[in-house]
Amino acid sequence: MLLQLTALNAGENQLCNDQILQTLIKLATSEKSKIQLTAAEYFLHVSLQLKSTLPDPFVRPIVTLLYSSDLKVQNITSLSLVNFLVNDTICIDLLIEMKILEPLIELLKSGDVVAQCNSCACIIMLSSSESNADTVIHDGIIPILALAKSYDPQVQQDAAWALLQLTQSDSLTKLICRCGALPVLVLLLQSSNSQLQFLSCTALCNIASIVELQPMLLNVCGYYLISSLTNLMSSTVTRNAAKACKCLAYLSHNEHIQIQLMELDCVLPLKTLLKTYNLIYIEPALTLLSVLSAHTPNKDVFVDEGILEIIGQLFHRRYAGPSVVIHCSIIISNLSNSDTGPEAMTGTMCISGLLIVLEKQTVSDEVLLQVTSCLLQLISIGTLRSLVVAQVTSKHVTRLVILSEQTRNPLLSYTCAAILGKLEQPEEDFERFPC
Template structure:
């Protein structure tokens, strides 16, 4: 280890002085404490509500260990703060029945966790087994706090913490009468419950005490308790335990907490639970749709992550068309429109995802085709071309809404410009281009949309359409692009643009004629037939293999028809 700086050495000297005073006082009063020693083994209290009235005998080896420990931290810390010598000393002090010695060890770890960014070796976790089970309140406070620091800094292996059996004493500390110990133990569970294996190891033993602490009057305890519950909700098995133990009413009521962190944690926990459809009925039964009303209210929260998470929870709940109808009936759109116009991209993403979920059912589409909604979607497409999360969902919403009767509103809205600008953008990602093309292809089925398409039809757009039509790895965008080309060929402007890319046109048509799906073959034949009406295209096609392949398709079709007639005739007889 490198030489410690002057500041760290000063902290180290202060720590040595403190431990010296503590140990000196302890040794001087051994005789006084001897008369208070109890011989009964049951005096060690599981709960730390009552303070211990005696201090046990200081064993000779403990006395020697304390002295050696002081000598070590004075002379040996420079080279090895967590070396073998200190490890043995700390183990002895941590498992001592003397509170003063345990306090020395706990204070040592606390100093390390606060002032040094040092990875705690796995061997030192054994000492925590003794410290966390101490009956001394100060030891519980210091040891649990240092463990929190190590966990939050990532200076301790969380999997090893669980393997060493530390969750058990940590869970016992949840029932401490001291709010600091409760706060620290909740924070430990919160930090540990981030992986599936750890969640399984922690199990359901802490659910009831954590739910009790979620109602704590101490805001620190409440925050960490709800945060721990949140991380545990990532486990489907623990979700079931939470629902069974009455967690839903508690979490729903915490949505109205004045503490935005508690709101966020409880809302995220409910979002995780709502991801499983089996819990929806129980969630909505609390307070007769209280959850829906509260979540919609939280959409107006001034804290972005709270309003964003409320969107996520509503989206997870909106898998059922009846629930969607209830959400829309609660006048959600004004709040949702406000979020779509937010300056926070995460809020915009959450709100556009919720709108996408609501737009999937035909019963809601008429209600969503409003000028304000379309205005916002058009702006999202124009201003967020670098964000595929927003572009993809906005395009998918337009595809869904184009199925309703009032499709003319979409065609006359800024959404059309947003679609074209996004498609022609050099910054758009390939995946987003596929979503945009799906939306444009659906709109292109309406005759009133072709005029807008014609206005935007230029060299770059034709080139983009032909590129998508010619690629074979993504079948839907290929078919959609070719469909748009086929619909627009009746306009001279489009035919002129296509003649500049004769080879690309022949390439995608050949792919379509060779395609296994009938719809591709039919679209290819239809497009080929219309293009042949133009002399330039007809001449080019006759010089290529297209006509030969077309003849093969014709023969295969005739053979198929003959086989079908034979099957039908046999069936009739």
């Protein structure tokens, strides 16, 4: 009753006096969960109201409540701790000293989503303290890595989820990599559990997005990582395949990785993703393909596999947004100057797709520059010039004239003027002096 009245009526100075402290200690150490719940709810109220730092003696009842056998008590208490940490109203040094990480790690194993979210949020915020980062990583991350190696799939999944949350921060990502997270995450890719595959792959994707960590990722995991991700690209779970593709796209700027990917036959899973009807799955495939198609030894392989035909079809889909158009244009440019590219272009909808984008009035300069650059390259190829000219209409010419006269983007203006020049060039001169 004292706590209830105080929670409702007291000012901030009365929330944490000695009488309240003694009551909280008594309630927190009770063997009855309903009594512990009263203390947990009081701390939740305080965590929302308190503006100053929680007095040190009040930290111990919080730790005690986290060890409760009642999950509801643990959830409410861990939420209170999240609030205190977010509002910077609790002493982090004292929390570390009182081994707060031990009950938080246990909550990660609870299988309860609320408990996992709260405990992981606490660990992340505790790790953000520079003075305690190493301690938190040692006491918090090392046990999480150990849990990830468990034979219990649910425990593994909880650990992978925690590691994924930690990779949301660049600084924490670097720390967990130094603590040995990379081999563990790659090992989890081999799981038969699709959710575990997704969690570990997403964490690896976050790591791969940090350029300075890419050499470490490749040095530690190397071929095993690339082969695991390539295998995952063939998963029947499309979101897993797309996530693996996105991770590989970050790493594929390395020529050695490109060679490995082609040797591992990444083309078929790429084609499968491109033929889906969800932009979330198509974009990673296009991103990876735009990098791989720039590598000369790969070009004829992609052409022979019918990639140009698939790319042409993508232009004509309703969701061909800016990212799709840009990557498709890059891929067409890359493949059109291969040995077999110009001939293969003839039976596709690539040129008509590029011209459809050119007609649109709402397209950004970035997209227009990529599209017109691609058209300029195609019309400069002797065997393709007549194909482009045959599909260009007066509307396209008018659009090119308008764009060539705009001044906001000189490069776009120049590219459009160059296309117009190619269109006006006599056929016999073009054949004599191809660009």
